[in-house]
Amino acid sequence: MGRQPCCDKLGVKKGPWTAEEDKKLINFILTNGQCCWRAVPKLAGLRRCGKSCRLRWTNYLRPDLKRGLLTEAEEQLVIDLHSRLGNRWSKIAARLPGRTDNEIKNHWNTHIKKKLLKMGIDPVTHEPLHKESMDNKETSTENTNNNLPAQSGNNQSQETDSVVTSEDNNSSLSQTENSSSGDDSLLLESICNDESLMNSLWVEEESNPLVLDSLWNCPDVVPNGDKLNDMGILPSLEDSCAWLLDCQDFGIHDFGLDCFNDIELNALNNLEMEEKQ
DNA sequence: AACTACAGCAACCGCAGGTCT
């Protein structure tokens, strides 16, 4: 008795989502919350696979998503996290509020990888590309340079180790810091270089994910500090989406948007652009 | 202007792990 396919292949639509489908999905989730993705398509009146609905929501429709290219600081953080976590995009994304694993993965493959290669850094190991030849020259005189993160594929274990050597931090940062510029990059560097701060963040997140999740559910999104409900949905998030949909109908764009935060504006812009298409 | 090659990104697929019965 084999596993049941995630969705009944017949009559299931694939490919790009239409604005109409998006609307249906948003409406459904706002009304019912995120529950049982498998049932969502039927209940929402969509001819889509539940998986596809979940992906569409998490990667595109969620109102707390940032859109647009990663900033220099975010990029730097991704590089640093990648050096510790490897290709665990969801873990990396969890530390970048408003960014999705898919987005980060794509950005890594299309931009950061090339950037690192140009800088002479192996994007997989985060070691200098010419390290091997360097090692050949250096092994005779120096055997202490063995502390880089990719040694014997230990990237992944570092997360649970929770103790990251300062050499590790500095190696990835020092190799890439030349590419950063601007205040936020400097701030990020100082944070990343602050060993105790970084370690406490790692430890805190392991023991209590909500600590860092509170960054995700930043005050802009949750001004009243609402807690997650049973469905894992923020009431205020639902509220904000609900009024966003209402706004569409009433043409709120004319009202002056200064009072809206970026996240709400992003969601609004997404919907607006798709309306135009 | 037409064609080709490439880059970027959204979406799909298959698998693994967790939960429930």
Next chain:
DNA sequence: AAGACCTGCGGTTGCTGTAGT
């Protein structure tokens, strides 16, 4: 304990827009 089911993750694919010729 075992099997069924569901969700989430990471790798990959394929479409679309754009730059180059």
